Amino acid sequence: MHRPIARFCLLALCLLATPLSAFASAPEALLRDLGRIAPALNSQALRHALAAMQCAVNHGAEPARRLAVIDYSLPSSQRRLWIFDLQRKRLLLQDYVAHGRKSGENFAQVFSNQLGSHKTSLGLFRTAESYRGKHGYSLRMDGLEPGLNDRARERAIVIHGAAYVTPNWVAKHGRLGRSLGCPAVRPEVARMVVDQLKGGQFLFAWHNDPRWQQHSAYLQCEPQRVADIVARQQRLPRS
Known part of the structure; x- marks a missing residue:
């Protein structure tokens, strides 16, 4: 076997032996x-958020x-809750967010x-269309992870404002109020968040x-599985 071909084969074997999750590592500069x-x-x-996002982008x-x-x-x-502007590398918001009432009291477990x-x-979720519902101005999301969050739309898991998400509620009860599974936010910031x-x-x-x-498809970054998920997700509404 010629040496260049041998080196190529060794490199290919090394790549195949490398855990798939290694290719989804967070971009270090953005992480920093x-x-x-x-x-x-x-x-x-x-790091996990950036790696999951990068995995999705790498696969379509x-x-x-x-x-x-x-x-x-x-x-x-x-x-x-943190919201980042990725283009300008700015922190837009750090604020309170509720969890589901059956997930736990002060801690989601x-x-x-x-x-x-x-x-x-x-x-990992992809946000979709805004709308006005029983909680006012709200935002639908699509869960991208099979078996973990892909029923989000079916469950009506949305971002919305809630009166039980306030510092006063924390002062009185020692925790925020809880949702039916939605990441509810303070009414004062709900419009901005949406x-x-x-x-x-x-x-x-x-x-x-x-x-x-x-069990996260995006943290493990399994190429074919992620590509199939991305293809299905791109057919959903985004406006």
């Missing part, structure tokens, strides 16, 4: 820049202008993708639960 402007955000949560998803990250390992009494569970779902995130941005709901992380 966003970490600098959001020092309170768990570095692993941010349209790049987003903005990224929202929720760290559900934090208590609801803390500001655990149990997660579900099931209809009627009233629990929060984890993983307007900044509508139309095909990414939202990543994170927790330090290793069982969820091992």
